[in-house]
Amino acid sequence: MKNIYELRSLTHKYGSRRTLDIKSLDIPEGAVVGLVGPNGSGKSTLLKVLAFLQPFDGEMQYDGRAVSGKEREARMNVTLLLQEPYLLRRSVFENIAYGLRLRGCSRDETAARVSDALERVGMPFGEFAHRPWFRLSGGESQRVSLASRLALRPKVLLLDEPTANVDELSAERIKGAIAKAIRDWGSTIAVATHDLTWLYEVATDIVSLYGGRAAGGPTNLLPGPWNIDEAGGRYAVTGGGWKFRAPVASGTDDMVCAAVSPEDIIICPAEDEGAAIGQMTGEFNRARGVITQMSLENFSGGSGGIIAAITCGNLTFKARLTRNAVTEQNLCPGVEVNVVFPVSSVKFI
Amino acid sequence: MNYITEGFSQALGLIFSMNEETWSAVRTTMRLTMSSMALTLVIGLPLGFALGYHEFRGRRIIRTAADTFLALPTVVVGLIVYAFISNRGPFGKWQLLFTVEGMAIGQTILALPIVVALTASAIENLEERLRFTLLTLGASGWRMAVTCLTESRYALLVAAMTAYGRIVAEVGVSMMIGGNIKWHTRTITTAITLETGKGDFALGIALGLLLLSISFAVNVALSFVKHRMDS
Numbered sequence: 001m002k003n004i005y006e007l008r009s010l011t012h013k014y015g016s017r018r019t020l021d022i023k024s025l026d027i028p029e030g031a032v033v034g035l036v037g038p039n040g041s042g043k044s045t046l047l048k049v050l051a052f053l054q055p056f057d058g059e060m061q062y063d064g065r066a067v068s069g070k071e072r073e074a075r076m077n078v079t080l081l082l083q084e085p086y087l088l089r090r091s092v093f094e095n096i097a098y099g100l101r102l103r104g105c106s107r108d109e110t111a112a113r114v115s116d117a118l119e120r121v122g123m124p125f126g127e128f129a130h131r132p133w134f135r136l137s138g139g140e141s142q143r144v145s146l147a148s149r150l151a152l153r154p155k156v157l158l159l160d161e162p163t164a165n166v167d168e169l170s171a172e173r174i175k176g177a178i179a180k181a182i183r184d185w186g187s188t189i190a191v192a193t194h195d196l197t198w199l200y201e202v203a204t205d206i207v208s209l210y211g212g213r214a215a216g217g218p219t220n221l222l223p224g225p226w227n228i229d230e231a232g233g234r235y236a237v238t239g240g241g242w243k244f245r246a247p248v249a250s251g252t253d254d255m256v257c258a259a260v261s262p263e264d265i266i267i268c269p270a271e272d273e274g275a276a277i278g279q280m281t282g283e284f285n286r287a288r289g290v291i292t293q294m295s296l297e298n299f300s301g302g303s304g305g306i307i308a309a310i311t312c313g314n315l316t317f318k319a320r321l322t323r324n325a326v327t328e329q330n331l332c333p334g335v336e337v338n339v340v341f342p343v344s345s346v347k348f349i
Numbered sequence: 350m351n352y353i354t355e356g357f358s359q360a361l362g363l364i365f366s367m368n369e370e371t372w373s374a375v376r377t378t379m380r381l382t383m384s385s386m387a388l389t390l391v392i393g394l395p396l397g398f399a400l401g402y403h404e405f406r407g408r409r410i411i412r413t414a415a416d417t418f419l420a421l422p423t424v425v426v427g428l429i430v431y432a433f434i435s436n437r438g439p440f441g442k443w444q445l446l447f448t449v450e451g452m453a454i455g456q457t458i459l460a461l462p463i464v465v466a467l468t469a470s471a472i473e474n475l476e477e478r479l480r481f482t483l484l485t486l487g488a489s490g491w492r493m494a495v496t497c498l499t500e501s502r503y504a505l506l507v508a509a510m511t512a513y514g515r516i517v518a519e520v521g522v523s524m525m526i527g528g529n530i531k532w533h534t535r536t537i538t539t540a541i542t543l544e545t546g547k548g549d550f551a552l553g554i555a556l557g558l559l560l561l562s563i564s565f566a567v568n569v570a571l572s573f574v575k576h577r578m579d580s
């Protein structure tokens with residue numbers, strides 16, 4: 001599949017502070033990419049870079065062409081719903097029509113698209129179209145903002161926490177509208193969210209961010225601080241008191257944050273580690289925690305496996321399990337387990 | 350105290366039986382303030398916008414200068430404009446002294462800092478979110494600038510009203526540049542000064558009430574405009 005975005009060695013700074021440092025990131029056309037990461041990890045900044053709102057250093061290709069981050073023309077096909085949406089001080093209709101007028105839509109076309117966009121976010125045209133901006137609730141404003149992006153039928157739709165700060169019903173409507181956009185127009189979507197359950201349902205790819213670093217695929221971040229001991233080994237002591245080791249690889253990493261993939265996580269009852277590890281050799285990292293969540297994985301073309309979240313102190317690990325493993329070991333939320341992963345599977349991002 | 354109450358009742362009588370001379374002052378005031386306002390807005394809005402919208406070297410200094418000129422005394426402006434347009438001044442050949450046009454120039458200089466400073470700060474205070482929102486919707490260049498202006502329309506209205514208040518109330522420039530010439534450059538404020546000096550309180554009060562009603566009418570009209578902008 002063709003990549004709509006290709007980022008290489010891309011960095012971004014606010015003043016002298018580095019807020020993005022991405023070695024490599026591809027977004028395939030038509031993908032639904034979820035951006036996850038703690039507060040301040042750079043999700044919004046990355047979305048702004050992807051929306052051509054922020055200048056950056058390094059290399060970014062959009063639709064096969066190198067871009068500098070200020071492209072006007074590309075901005076016509078890419079739109080971003082900001083984390084804190086802003087409505088223009090005009091009516092709902094005028095808010096949604098604004099982008100369409102910029103694109104030279106005729107009157108009839110504009111009216112039709114505004115009405116369609118409002119319907120997509122579950123707001124009746126007759127009731128809302130002519131309301132002024134200040135007679136809307138927070139959730140309604142959020143949906144109008146989304147509608148003003150949907151009306152553009154964008155090739156790339158970037159969403160910054162679209163369901164934060166709204167109630168469940170609004171969140172459902174927003175998710176429904178996004179799902180419909182994917183179906184109807186095949187838009188490429190990148191969405192930052194903390195709603196992991198939803199993300200696992202809709203996302204085709206997940207990108208984890210930590211301190212401006214990005215790791216593709218669903219991954220478990222092991223934030224530092226990472227240290228070097230006398231023997232040259234790398235280790236981090238986490239909040240729970242576990243000491244994790246990492247392989248000494250290239251030596252060029254700057255050890256900001258490490259990651260381990262859910263496939264490499266082994267879950268086993270405390271007393272039965274040997275059987276779980278089986279023939280594997282080498283050094284292992286261990287932590288003890290409780291299964292807090294299990295959900296069905298729904299990646300397009302994925303395995304249909306089960307993703308379990310295990311909370312160990314202030315860290316949460318995601319592990320990919322097979323149905324067999326779940327039934328054989330009687331795994332369910334609330335069960336206390338050991339999390340085991342090979343030191344060699346730890347990678348710096 | 351008696352002369353004040355008497356003055357008021359006589360003033361009402363005078364207003365209703367308005368003589369031609371008083372009318373002339375009212376008309377001059379209207380013509381003068383309207384031209385000054387138009388000139389101030391035409392120059393001040395773009396200037397203030399440019400100052401608030403663009404980042405450039407020396408911007409801080411210009412902003413500070415505009416803020417300083419907010420407190421410019423009317424007589425100082427009168428003095429400077431007088432010096433420039435009197436027969437000996439560099440613009441003397443245009444014969445602007447003792448004309449309404451000359452007064453309008455003086456009043457514009459007086460009100461310009463208000464419009465420039467308030468417009469600039471209105472534009473500066475527009476949220477970053479607005480800029481980002483417009484960019485994500487595909488706006489750029491002049492479309493973006495125009496939308497920024499319309500988004501700050503309330504603040505701009507306040508700027509215009511403040512400037513109007515300064516223009517309509519000032520007497521220094523009108524007196525020095527206009528010379529308070531009957532039928533010609535006499536405005537309500539200069540007339541009040543004159544009548545009070547002569548001891549004719551009733552006429553002074555009548556003129557003062559007229560001036561207030563003009564301001565009131567303008568404000569009612571503007572709040573009507575504001576109301577229209579909301580819906």
Ligand SMILES: Nc1ncnc2c1ncn2[C@@H]1O[C@H](COP(=O)(O)OP(=O)(O)OP(=O)(O)O)[C@@H](O)[C@H]1O
Pocket residue numbers: 014015019037038039040041042043044045046083
């Ligand atoms: N306008 C700004 N000026 C300076 N620093 C900023 C600005 N915006 C964000 N930052 C910094 O950049 C870093 C990344 O911020 P960003 O908003 O991208 O995080 P985020 O992942 O979206 O967080 P959240 O989940 O809280 O929305 C943070 O450390 C933040 O302090």
Ligand SMILES: [Mg+2]
Pocket residue numbers: 043044045083160
């Ligand atoms: Mg954010």
